[in-house]
Amino acid sequence: EAELYTEYKGVYLPTHLHPQGSLKYYEEFTFRHDDILIVTYPKSGTTWMQEIVPLVQSGGDLTPVLTVPNWDRVPWLEETRACVLNLEQRASPRLFSTHYHYNMMPASFFTVKPKVIYVMRNPKDVFTSSYHYYGMASFLVQPGTQDQFLQKFLNGKVMFGSWFDHVIGWLNAKDQDRTMYISYEEMIFDLRDSVSKISQFMGKSLDSEVIEKIADHCVFKNMKQNKMSNYSLVPNEFMDRNKSEFLRKGIAGDWKNQLTVSQAEYFDAVYKNQMKDIKYKFVWD
Ligand code: PPS
Secondary structure (H helix, E strand, O other), X not given: OOOOEEEEOOEEEEOOOOOHHHHHHHHOOOOOOOOEEEEEOOOOOHHHHHHHHHHHHOOOOOHHHHHOOHHHHOOEOOOOOHHHOOHHHOOOOOEEEEOOOHHHXXXXXXXXXOEEEEEEOOHXXXXXXXXXXXXXXXXXXXXXXXXXXXXXXXXXXXXXXXXHHHHHHHHOOOOHHHEEEEEHHHHHHOHHHHHHHHHHHOOOOOOHHHHHHHHHXXXXXXXXXXXXXXXXXXXXXXXXXXXXXXXXXXXXXXXXXXXXXXXXXXXHHHHHHHOOOOOOOOOOO
C-alpha cells in the first residue's frame, strides 16, 4: 500500500500516475483565464466530458476525438503526461482535467480564474464504478471485500480521498460565476440539453444539428467504440479487461445491483451526516 500510493496534501494518489515531478509541475503551473478545466472526483464522468468538451470546441468536427487519446486531448494536470505535452505552447482555449480537491489547486488557479466544469455523480454509483475499477487496475490497492471497500471509500482511504470532501469543497468554491455544475445523471437523462448547456458555458453557439451530432457520438454505446476514449490503448497489465472494462455499464443507479440493503442504508446515513450543511439540490436526493 505504501508503495502504490503517495500521500499528498492529505489524500492518496496512485504513485504510478503521479510521481513527485508531476505534482511539482502542477504546483507551478500557470493557467490562462480562458482555460477550461474539467474537474471530477474519479469515476464521476471524466472520460465522458473529455469527449464532449473537445467536440463542442471543434464545433462537432470528430477529428480530435478520433485521432487523439483522451489523456492527451484533455490531459490531467496532476498526471505523469502533463509535463511532456508542451501545454505552454497549446493554443487557447486549452482544455484540461483534474481530480484535485478545491483546496489542492495551485496558486495560479485562484488568481487567474480559469473556467471550471464540475461533474458530480451519485456517490453510490461512484462507489460501484470504483469497486470494479480498483479490481482491474494494477496500480491501485485491491478493493478487498465489498464491505472493506465501503469502509475505505466512506473514510476517504482511496485515491483522491473522500468523495464528500471533494464535492463539498467544490460546491463551496469562491468565484462561482466561472464554474458550471452538472451531474452525470443529468447527462444520462438528457444528453442533448447537457451538451447545449456546456456549449453555452464555453461561449460556443452551436446549431441544434451540431448539438445533436455531438450528443449522438457521446452516448455510451457509441463512445465505447472509440479506441481513443475507451482505454483499449492501455496495456492489459495495467487494466485487466478480463476483470472489468473501463467503459463498464454507463448507467445511473447500478448501485442497486451492487450494494446490499444494509450497505445502502449505512451509506445513506453517512451521506446524510456528511452533507447536512449542503444546500445544493442533487438530482439523486
Ligand atoms: S476516471 O477514472 O475518473 O477517469 O473515470 P470516469 O471517466 O470519471 O468514470 C468512468 C465511468 O463513467 C462511465 N462513462 C459513461 N457513462 C455514460 N455515457 C458515456 N458516454 C460514458 N463514458 C464513460 C464509465 O462507464 C464509468 O462508469 P461505470 O458505472 O463503471 O460504467
